[in-house]
Amino acid sequence: MDKAFSPYRSPVINLKPHVQALLDHLGRDRLVWGSDWPWTRHEDKHTYRDTYGWLSDWISDADDRQHILDTSPRALFKLGV
Structure with missing residues (x-):
């Protein structure tokens, strides 16, 4: 998890x-x-809502998107263990 993408x-x-x-x-x-x-x-170019829109565009499958938003970070940060 050492790569990041920022469209702007x-x-x-x-x-x-x-x-x-x-x-x-x-x-x-x-x-x-x-x-x-x-x-x-x-700050004047994009909103937080834009960032979520980028995610929705990049990961079209809702189940994959939910996994990336919830399950993967929970495992990474050992939340709910």
């Missing part, structure tokens, strides 16, 4: 294929979603 910082315009490659290669158990919002020097 990336020279790559479409990150969806890269996120899909990570999902295919690592599996949803090894991915977590996070946001560094509010961004310094970027």
